[in-house]
Amino acid sequence: MRKIGAARIGIGGPVGSGKTALVERLIPALHKRGVDLAVITNDLVTHEDAERLRRTNLLAPERILAVEAGACPHTVIREDPTLNMEAADSLDRDFPDLDLILIESGGDNLASTFSLDLVDYWLFVIDVAGGDDIPRKRGPGVIQSDLLVINKVDLAPYVGVTLAPMIREASAARAGRPVLCTNCRANEGIDAVADALCAAVLYQAA
Amino acid sequence: MDQPIVIEAIMGSQTDPTLAERLHDISHHGVVEVLFVEPADLPRRRFHSHTDRGTACFVSLPRATQLFDGAVLHLENDRAIILRVGQQNWLRLRPSDDGAMELGYLAGNLHWKVRFEEGCLMVALDRPVEEYRARLVDLQSAGKVSVVE
Numbered sequence: 001m002r003k004i005g006a007a008r009i010g011i012g013g014p015v016g017s018g019k020t021a022l023v024e025r026l027i028p029a030l031h032k033r034g035v036d037l038a039v040i041t042n043d044l045v046t047h048e049d050a051e052r053l054r055r056t057n058l059l060a061p062e063r064i065l066a067v068e069a070g071a072c073p074h075t076v077i078r079e080d081p082t083l084n085m086e087a088a089d090s091l092d093r094d095f096p097d098l099d100l101i102l103i104e105s106g107g108d109n110l111a112s113t114f115s116l117d118l119v120d121y122w123l124f125v126i127d128v129a130g131g132d133d134i135p136r137k138r139g140p141g142v143i144q145s146d147l148l149v150i151n152k153v154d155l156a157p158y159v160g161v162t163l164a165p166m167i168r169e170a171s172a173a174r175a176g177r178p179v180l181c182t183n184c185r186a187n188e189g190i191d192a193v194a195d196a197l198c199a200a201v202l203y204q205a206a
Numbered sequence: 207m208d209q210p211i212v213i214e215a216i217m218g219s220q221t222d223p224t225l226a227e228r229l230h231d232i233s234h235h236g237v238v239e240v241l242f243v244e245p246a247d248l249p250r251r252r253f254h255s256h257t258d259r260g261t262a263c264f265v266s267l268p269r270a271t272q273l274f275d276g277a278v279l280h281l282e283n284d285r286a287i288i289l290r291v292g293q294q295n296w297l298r299l300r301p302s303d304d305g306a307m308e309l310g311y312l313a314g315n316l317h318w319k320v321r322f323e324e325g326c327l328m329v330a331l332d333r334p335v336e337e338y339r340a341r342l343v344d345l346q347s348a349g350k351v352s353v354v355e
Contacts, residue, residue, distance in 0.1 A: 078317075115249075116247075116249035120251060120252040121253075138337075140317075143333070143337075175334075199254070200253065200254065201252050203212065203266065
């Protein structure tokens with residue numbers, strides 16, 4: 001196959017749902033699958049998430065780029081994703097063998113979506129502590145994402161959430177499109193997410 | 207497991223005279239397969255899918271390349287693969303004289319894909335029509351928008 005640049009995957013979701021925690025878990029899971037990767041983080045006015053990732057030493061620091069959204073986080077992943085496209089292009093130039101770039105959005109609300117000009121596939125992360133009614137609210141992120149991840153499932157009993165109906169409602173709202181559950185702190189469910197990403201955008205036997 | 211056919215470039219349009227002739231020949235002694243894509247997925251450049259004959263494909267196009275209906279994706283002696291885009295359905299909305307601004311604001315706020323036609327706002331339906339109609343209830347009940355079709 002010709003190298004035409006890395007596949008690009010967006011990771012969006014509300015503030016505190018666990019997007020960065022998921023990225024931290026996905027990096028070793030994808031490395032284990034032989035995926036050469038880099039990460040772009042989006043923050044409002046800091047490089048907080050990029051610095052957090054660099055401190056983990058999971059990736060070489062130059063493989064983690066930060067984009068400052070400045071204002072509405074969804075603007076730089078949807079209406080005008082130029083900053084993120086340029087960052088991804090620069091990673092492609094600096095690392096010609098890259099397979100995959102994870103683009104983590106700044107924390108936003110349930111309405112954020114990714115432009116398909118920017119990414120090839122995108123997932124949306126919610127968490128049980130945000131309330132089991134989130135799928136019923138049918139936000140565009142929940143409905144339109146290629147993959148919905150429900151994180152912090154270990155907290156369900158402590159926040160009055162029964163997980164099974166929440167998953168059922170999420171699947172119904174998404175008309176059967178995939179929903180996966182994770183507990184990033186305990187590294188649970190991460191392999192399924194990594195497999196889904198690889199199956200969606202990387203070359204592999206059918 | 208079968209290895210998917212890797213599609214890394216668009217060879218042209220099925221209406222290009224040279225390609226049309228090749229496709230015609232292949233249709234007689236081979237098979238012209240169709241890869242279907244929904245309109246909402248047309249901007250995608252990297253994905254797995256299957257043709258109508260079950261052939262696995264991995265589409266991996268340069269970022270500057272745009273899929274289109276009738277794109278020729280693969281050619282060999284006895285097989286070709288062309289892209290077919292599913293039908294784009296539209297919702298035709300007619301605003302009242304004092305409803306056009308509000309309808310325009312609503313459509314923009316919801317990031318609907320629209321075009322204009324004979325005084326109507328045409329909304330591309332990428333999701334079930336009920337989702338769009340639900341957002342129009344207030345404007346309809348106020349007599350500011352009517353759903354034409």
